Amino acid sequence: MRQLPATEAAASQRGTSGMKRRFSFRLELDPSRSSAPWWTPILSVALALLLCAVFIAINGMNPITVYMRMVTGAFGSSFGITETLVKAIPLLLCGLGVAIAYRISIWNIGAEGQFAAGAMGATAVIIYFPDLPAVLTIPLMLVFGMLAGGFWGLLTAIPRTYFGVNELITSLMLNYVALLALDYFVFGPWKDPQGFNFPGTPMFTEAQSLPVLGTTRLHLGLVFALIAILLYFLTIRYTKWGYELRLIGANSNAAKNAGININKHILIVMLISGGLAGIAGMAEVSGVTHRLMYGISPGYGYTAIIVAWLAKLNPLGLIVSSVLFGGLIVGGYSVQTMGLPSSISSMLQGAILFFLIAGDMLSKFRLRSGG
Amino acid sequence: MLKGATELRSSFIVSVDMQGIVKRFGPVIANDHVNFQVYAGEIHALLGENGAGKSTTMSMLSGVYRADAGDISIDGKRVRIHSPKDAMALGVGMVFQNFRLVQSLTAAENVVLGEKSSFWRGARWMKEKQREIEAISERFGLAFPVDRPIWQLSVGEQQRVEIVKTLYRGARIIILDEPTSVLTPGEAEQLFQTLERMKREGKSVIITTHKLKEVMATSDRISVMRKGKMITTINKSETNERELARLMVGREIVLTKQQKRPIPGKLLLNVQQLDVEADHGRKALSALQLRVHEGEIVGVAGVAGNGQKELAEVLTGLRAWKGGSIHFNGKEIKTASVRSAIEAGISHIPENRMKSGLAGSLGIVDNLLFKSYRTEDHSRLGFLRASKNRMWSQELVEQFDVKTPDLETPVQQLSGGNQQKLLFAREITRKPRLMVAVHPTQGLDIGATEGVHRLLNELRNSGSGVLLISEDLDEVLQLSDRVLVIYNGQIIGEISAEHADRERIGMLMAGLSTAGEAAV
Numbered sequence: 030m031r032q033l034p035a036t037e038a039a040a041s042q043r044g045t046s047g048m049k050r051r052f053s054f055r056l057e058l059d060p061s062r063s064s065a066p067w068w069t070p071i072l073s074v075a076l077a078l079l080l081c082a083v084f085i086a087i088n089g090m091n092p093i094t095v096y097m098r099m100v101t102g103a104f105g106s107s108f109g110i111t112e113t114l115v116k117a118i119p120l121l122l123c124g125l126g127v128a129i130a131y132r133i134s135i136w137n138i139g140a141e142g143q144f145a146a147g148a149m150g151a152t153a154v155i156i157y158f159p160d161l162p163a164v165l166t167i168p169l170m171l172v173f174g175m176l177a178g179g180f181w182g183l184l185t186a187i188p189r190t191y192f193g194v195n196e197l198i199t200s201l202m203l204n205y206v207a208l209l210a211l212d213y214f215v216f217g218p219w220k221d222p223q224g225f226n227f228p229g230t231p232m233f234t235e236a237q238s239l240p241v242l243g244t245t246r247l248h249l250g251l252v253f254a255l256i257a258i259l260l261y262f263l264t265i266r267y268t269k270w271g272y273e274l275r276l277i278g279a280n281s282n283a284a285k286n287a288g289i290n291i292n293k294h295i296l297i298v299m300l301i302s303g304g305l306a307g308i309a310g311m312a313e314v315s316g317v318t319h320r321l322m323y324g325i326s327p328g329y330g331y332t333a334i335i336v337a338w339l340a341k342l343n344p345l346g347l348i349v350s351s352v353l354f355g356g357l358i359v360g361g362y363s364v365q366t367m368g369l370p371s372s373i374s375s376m377l378q379g380a381i382l383f384f385l386i387a388g389d390m391l392s393k394f395r396l397r398s399g400g
Numbered sequence: 401m402l403k404g405a406t407e408l409r410s411s412f413i414v415s416v417d418m419q420g421i422v423k424r425f426g427p428v429i430a431n432d433h434v435n436f437q438v439y440a441g442e443i444h445a446l447l448g449e450n451g452a453g454k455s456t457t458m459s460m461l462s463g464v465y466r467a468d469a470g471d472i473s474i475d476g477k478r479v480r481i482h483s484p485k486d487a488m489a490l491g492v493g494m495v496f497q498n499f500r501l502v503q504s505l506t507a508a509e510n511v512v513l514g515e516k517s518s519f520w521r522g523a524r525w526m527k528e529k530q531r532e533i534e535a536i537s538e539r540f541g542l543a544f545p546v547d548r549p550i551w552q553l554s555v556g557e558q559q560r561v562e563i564v565k566t567l568y569r570g571a572r573i574i575i576l577d578e579p580t581s582v583l584t585p586g587e588a589e590q591l592f593q594t595l596e597r598m599k600r601e602g603k604s605v606i607i608t609t610h611k612l613k614e615v616m617a618t619s620d621r622i623s624v625m626r627k628g629k630m631i632t633t634i635n636k637s638e639t640n641e642r643e644l645a646r647l648m649v650g651r652e653i654v655l656t657k658q659q660k661r662p663i664p665g666k667l668l669l670n671v672q673q674l675d676v677e678a679d680h681g682r683k684a685l686s687a688l689q690l691r692v693h694e695g696e697i698v699g700v701a702g703v704a705g706n707g708q709k710e711l712a713e714v715l716t717g718l719r720a721w722k723g724g725s726i727h728f729n730g731k732e733i734k735t736a737s738v739r740s741a742i743e744a745g746i747s748h749i750p751e752n753r754m755k756s757g758l759a760g761s762l763g764i765v766d767n768l769l770f771k772s773y774r775t776e777d778h779s780r781l782g783f784l785r786a787s788k789n790r791m792w793s794q795e796l797v798e799q800f801d802v803k804t805p806d807l808e809t810p811v812q813q814l815s816g817g818n819q820q821k822l823l824f825a826r827e828i829t830r831k832p833r834l835m836v837a838v839h840p841t842q843g844l845d846i847g848a849t850e851g852v853h854r855l856l857n858e859l860r861n862s863g864s865g866v867l868l869i870s871e872d873l874d875e876v877l878q879l880s881d882r883v884l885v886i887y888n889g890q891i892i893g894e895i896s897a898e899h900a901d902r903e904r905i906g907m908l909m910a911g912l913s914t915a916g917e918a919a920v
Contacts, residue, residue, distance in 0.1 A: 267786065269779045275766065279759035285718065286748065286756050287770040288739035 069388035070339045070350075077380035081373065088369060095364055095373075102363025103356030109363075111245040115317060117355030119144065119326070121254040122309035123333030124351055125261055126182075126302040128342045132265070133277040133291075133298055139185055139200030140306040141330025142207035143178040147307025148314045149211055150177025152230060152321040155237050156219055163236035170237070170311050171253075178307015179300040181207060186299030190292040196299075204330065215323050229322030239316035250312030255348075257305060262344040274298070306330060327358070335382045354378065412439040414476065415573055415604040416461065416492075421470035423456055426816060427845045430456040432628040433470070438573070438604045443595050445619035446608040447648055449703065449871055451842065453628040454608045458575050462494035463487035474573070493566025494575040499558050501550045507561045508533050508546040511568050537564050540597050541590070556587035563594070573604045580614055581705065592618045610648070610703050612641045612910045626650055642907070649873050649906040664881070665694030668865040669715070669834055674724035676710045676889075684710035685889040687724070692834065692865040697856060699880030700869045700891075703909050707889040708869045709751065712838045715867070716748040717741035729833060742771050747832035749823060749840045753816075757823050760812030764804055765793045767811050768826050800825040801851075817848030824855050835859055838869045853879055873905060887911045 082092035103113045123140040130137035137143075151174035154166065161169070184203055188194035212228070221231040239248040265271040276284040277291055284291060309329065314321050336354050340346030361374025416438040423431040430453045438444045446454045459465045461472065463481040472479055474490045481487050487494070501510050508530045530546045537543060542560040550558060559579065566574055576595075580588040595605050595618060609615060615622055616636065623633040624647040631647055671690040678684035685707045692698050702708055713719035714726070717738040726733045728744055741748075750756045758767050769789060772778050778789055793807055802821045804814055811819055820840070827835065837856065841849040856879055860866050870876050876883055877900050885893040885908040893908045895901070 267783055269773060269782050269784060272766065272769065272773055272784055275762060276759055276770070279761045279766075280756070282756040283759050283770070286716070286738065286750060288717075288737075288742050 065389045065392040067341075069392060070341065070346075070385065073339070073381055073384035073388050074353075076384045077377055080380050080384075081377050084376065085369070085373070090367065090369060095367065095369065098364050098367060099357070099360030099374075103360040108245070109359060111242070111247040113352060113355040113359045114251060115246050115248070115355070116358045117351040118248075118250040118254050118316075119309040119313055119329040120333055120336050120354050121347060121351035122250075122257060122312070123306045123330050124336035124340065124347050125254075125257055126305035126309075127333050127337040128340065128347060129261065129274075129305070130298055130302040131278075131337060131342060132274050133294060134281065135186075135189070135295060135298065135302075136197045137182065137185065137200050137299065137302050138197060138334055139181065139203050139303070139330070140309075140333045141326060141328065142200070142204035143181040143303040143306035144310040144313070144326055144330045145204075145207040145211045146181035146303070147174035147178035147310030148321055148325055149207075149214060149310075150174045150307060151311035151314055152214075152219065153177075155233060156230070161236070166237050167239065167315070170315055171308065174307045174311025175304040176307070178310060179304035181307070182299040182301075182303020183296065185303075186296050189299075190295050211321070211325070212323060215321055219321065221320075227322070229320045231320065233315065233319045237315065238319050239312065241316070246317060248312065248316030250309075250316045253308055253312060257308070258344050258347060265344075306333075332378060335378055335385070338385050339381065412442070414438070415440040415474065416606075417471075417473040417476075418457070418461065419471045419473075421457065421460060421472070422468045423453075423460060423465060424468055425843070428816075428843050429628050431460070431467070434625070434628075434630045436623060436630060437633070438606055439621075440572075440604050441599055441602045442620040443599050443605045443607065443618055445615040445622045446606060446625065447610065447612075447615055447622055447644060448608075448625035449610055449648060449873075451627075451871060452625040452648075454625050455577060457625070458494065458577060458606065458608055461487070461573075462492055462575055464494075488569055488571070491570060491572040492575070493569060493571030493573070495559065495562045495566060495577065495579065497577045497581060499562050501558060501561060503551040504549055506547050506549050507544055507553065507557075510550060510561055511546075511565045533564060533568060536567050540564075540567065541594050556583055556590075559583070559587075559591070560594075567598075571603070573606070574598060575606045575608075577608050578610075579607055580609065580611065588614070610910075612644050612648075615644065616641055624648055641910070642903075645906040645910050646903055649902060649909070664696040665863060668692050668694050668729060669867070670725075670727040671715075672725045672727075674714065674726065675722040676707070676714055676719065677722055678710055683889060685714075685721075688886075688890055690867075690884070690891060692867055694833070694865050695860060695863045696881045697860045697866040697868055697879050699876035699883045700867065700886050701873055701876045701883055701905055701909060702871070702886035704871055706886050708838070708886060710889075711886070712748070712751070712836050712869055715741070715834075715836050716746060742830075745830070745833035747771075747827035747830060747835045749820075749827060749835070749837040751838040751842075753819055753823055754812065758811050758819060761810050763808040763810060764797060764802070764822065765789055765807050767822060768793050768796055768829075770826055771830060772826075796825045796829055797822075800828075815848075816843050817845060817851070820844060820848060820852060824852065828855065828859060832859075832864055834865045834867065836867045836869070839871065840868070841870075841872065841875060849875075873902065873909070877902070877905075885909055 078096065085092040085095050101109070103109050123144055126140055126143065127137055151170040154169045154173050158166070158169070181203060185196050185200040188199055189196045215228045215230065219230045221227065221229060224231070239250060241248045265275060273284070273289050273294065276287060276289060277294060281291055313325060318325060332354055336347065336350045339350040339353075357374045357377055361371040364373060365371045414437055416436070418434065418436040421431050421434040421436070422429070434453070434457055436457060446457070448454045456465065460467045461481070463484040463486050466482060472481060474492065479490055481490065481492070484494070502513065505513065508526065511533050512529050533546050537560065540563070542564055544553060544557040544560045550561065553561065563574070563576075579591060583591060595607070598605050607618070619636055621633060621635055622639065622644065624631040624644065626648065669690070669692040671688060674685050674688040674690075675683070676685040688707070688711065700708060700711070710719060714721050714736065717736050717740060720736040728746070733740075754760055769778060769784075773784065778785055778792070790807060797804065797807070800821045802814070802818050802825065804818065811822060814822070835856070840856070841852050844852065853875070856866055856868065868876060868879055877897070881897050883895045883897065883900055883905065884891045885895075885905055887908065888911065895905065
């Protein structure tokens with residue numbers, strides 16, 4: 030039980046002859062480091078590709094061909110590109126929501142539930158006002174989708190501010206509540222009577238669908254997402270409120286000293302964060318599936334967390350990383366024809382997050398030589 | 401076991417020998433060639449004010465920090481201690497001021513935690529261990545319920561768990577950092593008996609403290625540290641509280657200030673019968689009285705933890721109070737609000753600039769805007785006036801001589817002195833009526849310290865009131881027009897600058913006041 034590494038080291042220092050110099054390093058907390066360097070996301074992606082290459086090789090494929098196929102599948106044709114962008118829209122909106130919350134150190138991992146709430150809110154407009162013209166329906170769906178998502182975000186924020194309940198747990202659990210509520214509606218009251226028992230609402234009409242680009246599936250949601258990113262950038266950079274958020278994020282103690290009411294900001298930010306995921310949900314039902322149905326999200330809300338981390342909360346980074354992850358999903362489909370499971374893309378996503386977190390953690394340390 | 405390396409000195413076995421220990425934190429020397437020896441079977445008190453460097457010394461012995469220079473020997477063998485694990489293997493165990501216990505685990509589980517074989521051994525193994533732990537606690541008089549989770553234990557009991565943890569792991573050298581700061585007098589008495597028992601079993605016990613009474617009650621030998629230096633080591637039998645107080649605070653002659661003092665103006669801050677509770681309902685301030693006039697610096701001297709933090713928090717709107725009244729500038733302040741304090745013209749240099757004064761990852765402009773961004777000069781219709789703010793910041797940086805590559809540099813990359821200048825720039829440019837400065841020169845080198853002193857003097861000369869809260873007695877004496885001594889949440893003495901007497905202030909700070917001192 031009693032090892033004496035320290036005395037041994039002391040012995041070698043005293044120059045007890047014959048001791049061979051051992052080459053050793055130790056990891057030490059580096060107090061001067063408070064954030065990871067800018068290149069960790071790039072390194073994480075590279076390492077994730079490398080790790081997954083091993084598994085692809087075990088499956089008897091050439092990783093390079095597989096990756097090439099994924100890239101051409103996702104970005105090699107105009108069809109691929111528009112499909113990638115279609116997937117990038119919800120990722121961008123949800124990822125932005127996650128990023129805004131994390132700005133003030135709030136972990137919103139409930140984007141998935143807020144997304145579902147937004148989809149339900151938008152669909153409710155159609156169910157209860159089926160015959161409105163497009164100029165009314167679309168804005169109403171947008172507003173209700175946003176409000177529903179925002180409300181879902183508030184459900185996390187209120188216990189957090191008034192009772193100190195950990196938002197990680199509540200936001201995660203509320204995901205299941207939202208998804209089950211969605212199941213209730215599509216299996217129950219909102220089910221299409223002519224749908225041969227398919228768990229979904231009737232198909233939306235032309236007036237209830239977002240306009241698309243030409244013959245592609247790329248819809249107006251992309252514009253929503255880009256406007257949201259632009260607003261985020263401008264707000265954080267130039268407004269008083271954005272300054273307050275930056276202050277809270279950088280040092281909440283100091284923000285208190287500056288007279289900022291942090292609880293108030295948590296409520297507002299979670300309302301916005303949820304609202305953005307809600308818009309994503311609205312855009313998905315109105316622009317892609319054209320109906321509310323069972324299993325509407327393939328986990329956009331969760332992938333969005335990785336998107337936000339990879340972007341390091343940077344607006345431009347969010348665009349890049351959501352397109353990358355959209356491409357990963359589309360590329361995953363295209364390698365299925367090679368006999369690989371499409372879950373290869375989930376694996377890549379997981380590996381990227383793993384290396385990102387490891388990178389953020391390890392960058393707080395420094396290497397010191399000598400025992 | 402010890403190949404003749406044991407040193408015998410007047411029949412004492414030296415168990416810890418630290419020689420020429422140097423530790424720097426940035427520009428600050430926390431330990432300046434410290435020599436420190438502890439014998440086996442003694443209780444050794446390491447005495448000093450906060451910031452004297454005693455915790456740093458002990459942290460190096462227990463592997464939390466690594467010394468920049470110097471040698472440590474344990475039982476006569478030269479060792480290198482890189483981590484608490486190394487220290488433990490050498491028989492050094494430390495009980496920290498903030499306990500390191502897992503709240504949801506039982507006391508016994510906490511004791512065995514980290515033991516290699518403790519991963520999962522089942523209930524019978526645990527029972528066995530509990531008996532073993534109970535045997536240790538009985539032997540040293542450290543009673544606590546072994547099978548209860550930590551959160552159900554009192555603070556005193558938790559401390560006992562910590563002590564047993566070190567003993568269970570075979571510590572022969574036990575360090576207790578400010579052990580009585582969390583204890584009731586009764587618990588403290590019990591702790592001292594435990595220390596006696598450990599001593600009788602031949603263990604070396606080191607306690608760090610700034611309480612003179614305790615030192616005289618428990619220890620065999622006393623080492624006094626001041627400002628990073630080891631002043632002396634003496635036997636308890638050869639000293640007394642008075643001498644210790646003097647050694648602890650130093651004996652230098654106070655320099656009387658040359659410049660002519662302006663006559664203080666009208667009453668600015670009037671605090672009457674202030675009662676304040678600390679975070680856990682403990683009484684922090686009781687019936688505190690305090691007055692600050694325009695154009696004077698009032699220094700509050702005292703050992704840390706006597707209510708200074710709470711006093712500053714109340715005055716700057718961060719903490720609510722239970723009783724008493726606060727009048728500022730003729731008007732009564734009714735509720736605690738940081739924003740109204742800012743608007744009333746109360747500036748604040750907080751105790752820890754990086755923790756609550758500045759946002760380290762943000763640049764100069766953002767940090768300067770802290771308290772002014774709401775005003776018309778700096779924002780309009782919800783938008784910050786970016787170019788105007790930049791110009792304003794540039795002016796302040798030049799005026800206060802903040803050395804920075806540019807206005808975007810994250811302030812955590814500036815030196816401590818420049819960070820403090822930035823903080824002062826922000827607080828002074830608002831032309832405060834009252835400045836509450838808490839430990840304003842902590843961690844600064846001599847040049848930066850002088851700069852801060854100059855700024856405070858200028859502020860006073862321009863007619864503002866300054867409340868200077870500091871543990872550095874030299875600083876308080878040098879700057880203040882009046883010196884108040886805070887002890888146990890009360891002002892127990894007031895001394896005007898002309899009659900400042902270090903020794904008496906030192907005694908007051910240690911709570912050795914003799915009645916007859918009119919609190920003001």
